[in-house]
Amino acid sequence: MNTTAETTVIERLAALPTASISDAMDALGLHGTLHGLAPLTYGFRATGPAFTVQYAPAGESRGSVGDFLDDVPAGAVIVIDNGGRTDVTVWGGIMTEVAAERGIAGTVINGVCRDIATSLQQNYPLFSRGRFMRTGKDRVQLVAVQTEVTINDVRISPADIICADADGALAVPQARAAEVAEIAEGIEDTETRIVAAVNGGATLVQARRDLGYHDLQWGKKMSNAASGHSTATLYEASKLPCACDPGLKPAWHGAKVAGPAFTVRGVGGDNLALHHAVLNAPSGSVLVVDMQGAEHGHWGEILAAAAQHRGIAGLVIDGGVRDSEEMARMDFPVFSRSVTVVGTAKDYAGDFSSPVRVGGLTIRAGDLVVGDADGVVILPKDAAETVLDKADERVADEQRILAEIRHGISTLELYSL
Numbered sequence: 001m002n003t004t005a006e007t008t009v010i011e012r013l014a015a016l017p018t019a020s021i022s023d024a025m026d027a028l029g030l031h032g033t034l035h036g037l038a039p040l041t042y043g044f045r046a047t048g049p050a051f052t053v054q055y056a057p058a059g060e061s062r063g064s065v066g067d068f069l070d071d072v073p074a075g076a077v078i079v080i081d082n083g084g085r086t087d088v089t090v091w092g093g094i095m096t097e098v099a100a101e102r103g104i105a106g107t108v109i110n111g112v113c114r115d116i117a118t119s120l121q122q123n124y125p126l127f128s129r130g131r132f133m134r135t136g137k138d139r140v141q142l143v144a145v146q147t148e149v150t151i152n153d154v155r156i157s158p159a160d161i162i163c164a165d166a167d168g169a170l171a172v173p174q175a176r177a178a179e180v181a182e183i184a185e186g187i188e189d190t191e192t193r194i195v196a197a198v199n200g201g202a203t204l205v206q207a208r209r210d211l212g213y214h215d216l217q218w219g220k221k222m223s224n225a226a227s228g229h230s231t232a233t234l235y236e237a238s239k240l241p242c243a244c245d246p247g248l249k250p251a252w253h254g255a256k257v258a259g260p261a262f263t264v265r266g267v268g269g270d271n272l273a274l275h276h277a278v279l280n281a282p283s284g285s286v287l288v289v290d291m292q293g294a295e296h297g298h299w300g301e302i303l304a305a306a307a308q309h310r311g312i313a314g315l316v317i318d319g320g321v322r323d324s325e326e327m328a329r330m331d332f333p334v335f336s337r338s339v340t341v342v343g344t345a346k347d348y349a350g351d352f353s354s355p356v357r358v359g360g361l362t363i364r365a366g367d368l369v370v371g372d373a374d375g376v377v378i379l380p381k382d383a384a385e386t387v388l389d390k391a392d393e394r395v396a397d398e399q400r401i402l403a404e405i406r407h408g409i410s411t412l413e414l415y416s417l
Contacts, residue, residue, distance in 0.1 A: 027220030046106025074103035082111030186283025219260035244359025252328035257314030268294025273350020283311030291319025
């Protein structure tokens with residue numbers, strides 16, 4: 001039985017196309033696409049927890065097909081692994097009739113099916129490698145149900161969430177489903193806003209640039225990798241002048257952030273640009289704002305709540321903020337030049353996705369922003385992946401040094417000083 005939380009995640013994934021879900025999984029480095037499995041017709045769609053079935057070629061004893069069906073709960077998606085065989089079927093009309101009557105969400109087959117007309121009449125979602133009329137009875141045998149199966153190098157466990165539509169099928173690991181849904185929703189929102197911007201007169205190039213389209217998958221992947229490193233490690237690994245000046249500090253103790261920059265140029269003492277930025281920045285991005293160091297409370301609890309609701313990862317602002325205690329309780333990371341109660345005007349709508357000067361650095365949209373207790377570093381987009389690899393190497397080397405120190409070797413010896 002699904003818990004309320006699991007049902008909510010399934011409902012969220014069911015509202016999304018597999019294309020966006022696949023993009024979200026790419027961003028997280030997850031492999032779940034079931035290449036070669038297609039719907040019988042474009043209208044089919046199925047989302048639900050996997051009920052796994054494993055077949056193998058029949059031995060001396062006679063094999064049977066479909067006896068597991070009595071054990072499948074309503075709402076599940078049956079996942080049948082027949083080793084990709086296309087010479088015998090493991091699903092037919094009787095099974096379709098029974099599954100449809102019992103409220104099973106659909107069937108995904110690493111193999112073939114038959115009695116297609118019944119599936120179409122019942123509007124029962126079937127996804128397979130094709131169709132073929134020859135029965136699997138006495139040619140295959142049931143090996144196991146509700147155990148892990150592997151299809152296209154994708155390991156599928158019972159209760160992993162299967163999502164399938166006109167573009168094919170994929171498996172979302174249950175433990176990462178909420179995270180996948182959140183990122184996929186952000187991707188969908190961004191793509192919807194790109195279309196709206198183009199329909200409103202923007203060029204496609206401009207709309208994609210302004211809304212961070214090209215960083216949707218890359219940004220999340222890099223953010224996850226960067227969040228495992230301190231700013232000190234990243235700075236040392238980069239060999240680049242990538243540290244913002246020490247005047248930019250966390251607005252509250254414990255603030256940490258990592259994500260691609262969504263750049264904003266405003267006017268000090270005016271925060272209208274930030275209201276627009278919250279509406280336009282893609283999920284997962286970090287707002288990087290040039291307010292010329294102005295000591296005004298450009299950002300506070302209300303904007304933080306709005307940003308958090310839209311999935312924005314955090315704020316780095318060359319200027320002042322307020323409501324620091326409230327933002328700490330919300331766990332919304334903010335790095336600023338000052339904390340002040342002084343209010344702002346709301347007149348200048350701002351400029352977005354152009355290079356900005358923040359913390360003594362020129363920062364471009366898509367650069368990787370990382371902040372922690374030691375400050376903020378900015379990794380140029382084209383260098384970020386290399387720097388993260390070097391950071392991994394540096395951490396491994398530091399672990400070796402620490403181990404040697406514990407064995408009594410001095411730092412003078414270790415560093416040949």
